[in-house]
Amino acid sequence: MLSLTYSCENNNTDINKDAVSIEEDPYRGIRTPGLKAEILEYDKTSMENWKLGNSNDFNEFYFINMLNNPFEPIVIVYRQEGSSYNIKKYKFYPIDSEHTDILYSREYYIERTTKGWTKMKSLGPMFDRDDWGIMTLNISKKGTIVIDDAKNGDVIRISRIKNGIREEPRPLGEEINTGKWTAHPYIAPDESYLIWDSEREEGYGGADLYISFRQKDGSWGKAINLGEKINTKLWENGARVTPDGKFLTFSRSEEIVRKDGTSYWAGNGQWVSTQVIENLRPKE
Secondary structure, rough: EEEEOOOOOOOOOOOOOOOOOOOOOOOOOOOOOOEEEEEEEEOOOHHHOOOEEOOOOOOEEEEOOOOOOOOOOOEEEEEEEOOOOEEEEOOEEEEOEEOOOOOEOOOOOEEEEEEEEEOOOOOOOOOOOOOOOOOOEEEEOOOOOOEOOOOOOOOEEEEEOOOOOOOEEEEEEOOOOOOOOHHHHHEOOOEEEEEEEOOOOOOOOEEEEEEEEOOOOEOOOEEEEEOOOOOOEEEEEEEEEEOOEEEEEEEEEEEOOOOOOOOEEEEEEEEOOHHHHHHHHOOO
């Protein structure tokens, strides 16, 4: 499992160039869930503003904030621009626990080298486009990339590598891109399934989590709702599997309307055993 425990910003002025490691107890004593989703509860006080590293030229610094979900860290990037620093927040992820030297976020990535972490790099014009609204990018071990696109019909696109050449991202079929919108895709490291959230008439309420399994011919199977033990009348979204493959994490939120008519979103992290995925997987 990718560990995100680092030297603390306030107590260590040295630069740690090799800050990512494998932790023996990735769950820090947290009681893990079964087949019904539970609130992800953990000690937030020990997970604030930990240092990930810096770019080789010291023009970018990366700090971790894990207040919402210990398995979905917010990476705060301090980028020097002239005499000041520009601050932005991203969610960077590894492919899995065995591939932690490259972390991805939307159309960007950072890479660990022998000298430290690189600056944030663009994935190139195929993904770094002003006319696309990428909220989530996920990548498999084979390099297949799935993205959502909030600016063009809220669809999910896929880009594979064939004969060493990356294909242009194309929308997935109607088994995936159906409903009012589809977003936040997660592709399994082995590409055996795809999970996303969507608002559909047959759902339980707001947004539900769905899964599609890869068929023998390479196509994607019919979308399967993850069911009442995960989906509710609220909004379930942003599913990911922990790097060790044991748990599915996601957010459950609702829109709260104030007395003056304005609104805001409130929610919490949830998690459940990935056995729920195996229980839905078609039998050979």
